[in-house]
Amino acid sequence: MGAFIINVPANVSLFPRRRESNFVEFRKCLQTWIPACAGMTMLVLFLGIVGNALAQSAPQKFPGVGRAATPAEVAKWDIDVRPDLKGLPKGSGSVARGQQVWEAKCESCHGAFGESNEVFTPIVGGTTKADIESGRVANLRRADFPQRTTLMKLAHLSSLWDYINRAMPWNAPKSLSADDVYAVTAYILHLGDILPADFVLSDANMAQVQNRLPNRNGLQKYTPKWDVRGKGDVTNVACMQNCKQEMKITSNLPDHARDAHGNLAEQHRLIGPVRGADTTKPAPTAPLLARAALPAVAVAPTPRGDPPPAVPSGAALARKHNCTACHAQASKLVGPSYAEVAAKYANDANAVSKMMEKIKIGGSGAWGVIPMPPHPTMTDAELKALAEWALRGGK
Amino acid sequence: MPTKYPESTVPAQTGRVLKAPEHFLSQAQIAEVQAGRRDFLRGVFASALAGASATAGVAAAQAAGVSGFKGDPNILELPEHTTGLGSPVAALGYGTPSKWEKNLQRRESPGLTRVSAASVSFCPLQGLFGIITPNGLHFERHHQGWWDIDPSKHRFMINGLVRNPKVYTMDDLMRLPSVSRMHFIECGANTGMEWGNVAVPTVQYTHGMLSCCEFTGVPLSVLLEDCGFDKVKGKYILAEGSDGSSMTRTISMNRALDDCIVAYAMNGEMLRPENGYPLRLVAPGLQGVSWVKWLRRIEVGDQPYGSKDEVLHYIDLMPDGTHRQYTSIQECKSVITTPSGGQTLLDKGFYNVSGLAWSGRGKIKRVDVSFDGGQNWRTAKLETPVLTKCLTRFNISFVWDGSPCVLQSRAIDDTGYVQPKINQLRAVRGTRSIYHNNAIQSWKLAASGEVSNVQVY
Structure with a gap:
């Protein structure tokens, strides 16, 4: 089938400005039989052999699916700003205005000077005036430098503007005006000694400010791990025998970190070829089965967020224990209906305890000869819930 | 070609109930068993050791030469799920994993x-x-x-x-x-x-x-x-x-x-x-x-x-x-998942070593496994399906003799790329990177049976 599909190139439109399928057009041709259609008819007849392939070769491949996006829709969603500043809206904001917005909406997470390491990694710090000259942040070469801040890494001003605009503040993204995004961006750059205190950042001067970013020359597009046909940057050889003279352990977890990730026994299955190590105790000296006494198997913990186990409702218990197979709400099936049960025990003060006993041990005689099976596994709380539910007429 | 572990090297006791150590039962406890007190057995094995160690319990009773031992209580005493009525269909409208x-x-x-x-x-x-x-x-x-x-x-x-x-x-x-x-x-x-x-x-x-x-x-x-x-x-x-x-x-x-x-x-x-x-x-x-x-x-x-x-x-x-920038492709990588860090082996003997391999460039062609920290390697069996840019499961037999060793896996994809060692990655990218670490993982198996995360390169 597939071999017969003829794809008409998308730019060769047989019936421009028309939404009907080729087949509809073909029928119209047959009806009117205008000469201009004759050649086309032969083509369509040929295509007709492959049936549904016709629809696939039509200019509009999926009629009825999707619709044109309106300019307003595109404008609302297409907010990205590229490194070449395409997409940047008009507007401006001063460092002073940025400080106001910062103190109201940003400082609580990022700190007064963008230096906080409490909630997120620091935005400001680690850059120098020399970096602004060179466009490379010297501290990025230092192995002993404790943290990479946003301004140390930032190579495109557009990335900062775009991110604040689309994702900040943290709990109210997209709530800042374009002017305030300019202002906050200016204030951050001021905190990093990149812009003076009286600066006003705008769409008109973003490109100039880009040329002051301390790490504007620090990013390299690395294509071997981007291209479909690229290659990795490391070459290993698949040696099979006598590959290394001496095996040496160069790194391992220190003993004091044994339980840093909790009790690993509780993070593994309770059966199988292995168990999770009981990290509440020091490392053992012998395999599990070889030890004099096996550790108690960790009880499966209640997953975080699970409610504590509650007694199921009477209705749920009735379903679970198949009561509904023999008892209905109002009509007698194999056993009496819940309505009948409720009526019979309406004036019995001990009805609940009697009913609990009956459900538990089962029996016959009260309503007929067909016995009710016992339910020995039900807890007293479950028996009580089920009995009370039945005595309310199954409600 | 996947290699198979030679049959002759598999210890004879593999697949049998494992022997328990001496002193597992005290003399007094053995005497109680010999007196026919099976309740005691159940108490010891079912509660103190819980279900997972019932095998060991039975083994202990056998090893202790208990004359009154009739068998595993998990067999001899029919459980509730064998003698009672189970839950009906649709009890759970959307099923969940076992509580275990x-x-x-x-x-x-x-x-x-x-x-x-x-x-x-x-x-x-x-x-x-x-x-x-x-x-x-x-x-x-x-x-x-x-x-x-x-x-x-x-x-x-x-x-x-x-x-x-x-x-x-x-x-x-x-x-x-x-x-x-x-x-x-x-x-x-x-x-x-x-x-x-x-x-x-x-x-x-x-x-x-x-x-x-x-x-x-x-x-x-x-x-x-x-x-x-x-x-x-x-x-x-x-x-x-x-x-x-x-x-x-x-x-x-x-x-x-x-x-x-x-x-x-x-x-x-x-x-x-x-x-x-x-x-x-x-x-x-x-x-x-x-x-x-x-x-x-x-x-x-x-x-x-x-x-x-x-x-x-x-x-x-x-x-x-x-x-x-734009280093998006996830290169060929693999890891042994059983046994792996934080696990403890039950005992010496046979294990199916199992793991996962994958490559963002195509299919997995081969996975080799080393049991001696990378000195010698054997080729593992790839389980089907082997699909492009998809996890591939590998398995290989291993008989643990109880001595410490280091397990590793190394994957090769259909471009011929061989999963690297951490020192090879560090030689190019240093040690301060965060992303795209596809190094060979090493797991150290100690004599205690505990497996831990180590680096050997």
């Missing part, structure tokens, strides 16, 4: 992140079988929290360098021709904590930003064609999410047309909310951050977009202080 499996959970790594709405939960690889990740255990990575979006209100837009910018509803997308393909997804930061040294104890935390599903959706190429994308100037696409972060990622047009899917389903059901319900991008072979969740828009452009997560994060810090 609750230890296998997605977990955060303590201290890794500070805000749980911009964090990661790791998949418990140590307990999974085959290659498919159960949907409820799929790893999570959110940048600004997750949402359960009303699918009837979700919209997907394609704009930019296209002839016809279009909007699609979920109804529209689900009417279109669909494909279902199995692919792995791995976060670019998977194993990132281990660049400098060993940092975390188990495979859940070393490799658990990894999952694999059968995804169903519309090929992105079909949708781009439907909008009439510019085949000359359209070199890149931008994928954008609809969550608060509105995550944006640049993908090359070659990739987009190759095998990317605008997906609405995983493993036979709709996407889980944590995984982008109702729509996400599936970008096979690329790091997980490119698989934009809650996908709302694709823009076609002539330049890369330099988004925050392409300029400040998911970049590789090199020794000279520069950052490599």
Whole structure:
């Protein structure tokens, strides 16, 4: 089938400005039989052999699916700003205005000077005036430098503007005006000694400010791990025998970190070829089965967020224990209906305890000869819930 | 060719009930057993040792030469589930795992992140079988929290360098021709904590930003064609999410047309909310951050977009202080999941060593396993299916003689690329990077049977 599909190139439109399928057009041709259609008819007849392939070769491949996006829709969603500043809206904001917005909406997470390491990694710090000259942040070469801040890494001003605009503040993204995004961006750059205190950042001067970013020359597009046909940057050889003279352990977890990730026994299955190590105790000296006494198997913990186990409702218990197979709400099936049960025990003060006993041990005689099976596994709380539910007429 | 462990070297007791050590039962306890007090046996073995060690209990009784031993109480005393009535159908409208499996959970790594709405939960690889990740255990990575979006209100837009910018509803997308393909997804930061040294104890935390599903959706190429994308100037696409972060990622047009899917389903059901319900991008072979969740828009452009997560994060810090950008492809990698760090072997004897291998460039061609820290290697058996840009399960037999050893796996993909050692990666990229660590993982098996995370290169 597939071999017969003829794809008409998308730019060769047989019936421009028309939404009907080729087949509809073909029928119209047959009806009117205008000469201009004759050649086309032969083509369509040929295509007709492959049936549904016709629809696939039509200019509009999926009629009825999707619709044109309106300019307003595109404008609302297409907010990205590229490194070449395409997409940047008009507007401006001063460092002073940025400080106001910062103190109201940003400082609580990022700190007064963008230096906080409490909630997120620091935005400001680690850059120098020399970096602004060179466009490379010297501290990025230092192995002993404790943290990479946003301004140390930032190579495109557009990335900062775009991110604040689309994702900040943290709990109210997209709530800042374009002017305030300019202002906050200016204030951050001021905190990093990149812009003076009286600066006003705008769409008109973003490109100039880009040329002051301390790490504007620090990013390299690395294509071997981007291209479909690229290659990795490391070459290993698949040696099979006598590959290394001496095996040496160069790194391992220190003993004091044994339980840093909790009790690993509780993070593994309770059966199988292995168990999770009981990290509440020091490392053992012998395999599990070889030890004099096996550790108690960790009880499966209640997953975080699970409610504590509650007694199921009477209705749920009735379903679970198949009561509904023999008892209905109002009509007698194999056993009496819940309505009948409720009526019979309406004036019995001990009805609940009697009913609990009956459900538990089962029996016959009260309503007929067909016995009710016992339910020995039900807890007293479950028996009580089920009995009370039945005595309310199954409600 | 997969190699098989020689039969003759498998110890004779394999498969039999294991012997228990001496002194497991006291003389007085043995006397009680001999007096026919089976209750005592049940008490000791069922409660103190719990069900998992019943084998050892029986073995102990046998080893102790108990004349009154009739057999395993788990056989001799019929359990409730054999003698009672079970639960009816549809008792659970949507089934859940057994209550005995609750230890296998997605977990955060303590201290890794500070805000749980911009964090990661790791998949418990140590307990999974085959290659498919159960949907409820799929790893999570959110940048600004997750949402359960009303699918009837979700919209997907394609704009930019296209002839016809279009909007699609979920109804529209689900009417279109669909494909279902199995692919792995791995976060670019998977194993990132281990660049400098060993940092975390188990495979859940070393490799658990990894999952694999059968995804169903519309090929992105079909949708781009439907909008009439510019085949000359359209070199890149931008994928954008609809969550608060509105995550944006640049993908090359070659990739987009190759095998990317605008997906609405995983493993036979709709996407889980944590995984982008109702729509996400599936970008096979690329790091997980490119698989934009809650996908709302694709823009076609002539330049890369330099988004925050392409300029400040998911970049590789090199020794000279520069950052490599757009290093999106997840290179060939593998890890042994059983036995793995934080586990304890039951005893000496036979084990099926099992693990996972994958490559963002294609299929897995071969996996070798070393039991001596990389000096000698044997080729493991690859289990089918072996699919492109998909997890591949490997297995190999191992008889542990009780002496300490170091286990490793090394994968080779169909481009011929061999999974590297950590020192080879460090020679190129240094030790301060976070992303794209695909080094050979070493697990040390101690004489105690405990397995721990080590580095040997």
